[in-house]
Amino acid sequence: MNVTLQTPRLLLRPAELGDAEPIARYLNDFDVAGNLARVPYPYHLSDAKAWLRTRRPNLPAEDTNFSIELPGHGLVGHVGFHLGRQGPIIGYWLGKPFWGRGIMSEAVEASLEWFFRATPAPVVYSGVFHFNAASLAIQTKLGFTEIGRSTLLCLARGAEVAHIDTQLTRSVWKARKNEVP
Template sequence: MNVTLQTAGFLLRPAQVGDAEPIARYLNDLDVSGNLARVPFPYHLADAKAWLRSRVPGLPAEETNLTIELPGEGLAGHVGFHRGPQGPIIGYWLGKPFWGRGIMTAAVTASLDWFFDATSHDTIYSGVFHFNAASLAIQRKLGFTETGRSQLLCLARNAEVEHIDTKLTRSVWKARAQ
């Protein structure tokens, strides 16, 4: 799906070829990529270009990625959905210069509003590596609940890392908005 969402403070839009340089710059930081399962480190411009080639028009909601674009600052990060063994998974990252500004909470909120309106899925899954307290705080604030712990490969760290598994149901999400 080609989705564009306007929030009070920024735009969520499809990734574009011109995003390769800022994506590579922000993900070539172990403080960012080391919190993500599917991103290698070091992260090169060629990695960003290869990923952008996979972002073709018409992907289903479960494979949609949204670029966070701040007015006057440009690309700040991404929120994305992908298919998992239990159902759709939401993941996200934010470049370090943008941390601590409430951007990701707002971006994930807008993305989940869209996802639950655009699909019939009753549950979305996510999680964080055990050391990522900031991301876990976002998930808890938004109504995600912990479902257990697992070991998950972190490409950037080239290691299996303890992962806190979470999920959010449509009913919890919709009740939150009332």
């Protein structure tokens, strides 16, 4: 799908070939790549270009990704969906210079809102490596619950790593959105 979302601070838009350089720059940081399952380290410009060639405007919602743009900085990260064995999975990363500003919470919330409106999916899955407390805090804040523990291959680490498996149901999302602050 070719979708663009606007939040109070961010533009979430389809990835473009011109995103290759900042993607490679931010993912070629072990502190970022080491938190992700499907990203190798070192991460090269050729890796970014190869991934960007897989992005097409006709992909289903379950395979939609958003480049996260912060005005004045350009691309700072990514959030997107892919199909897993159980159903749709959301994943995300943010360049290290932008950590701790609430950017990823804002981007993930907007993408989940879009996803639940665009699909009939009853649940979105995710998870974090056991040491990624910041990412787990984002998921917890947005209504994800732990559904188990597993191990997952981390390409950057070249090893199976303990993983906290999470899910967000449509009913929890809807109830959360209907709460009065």
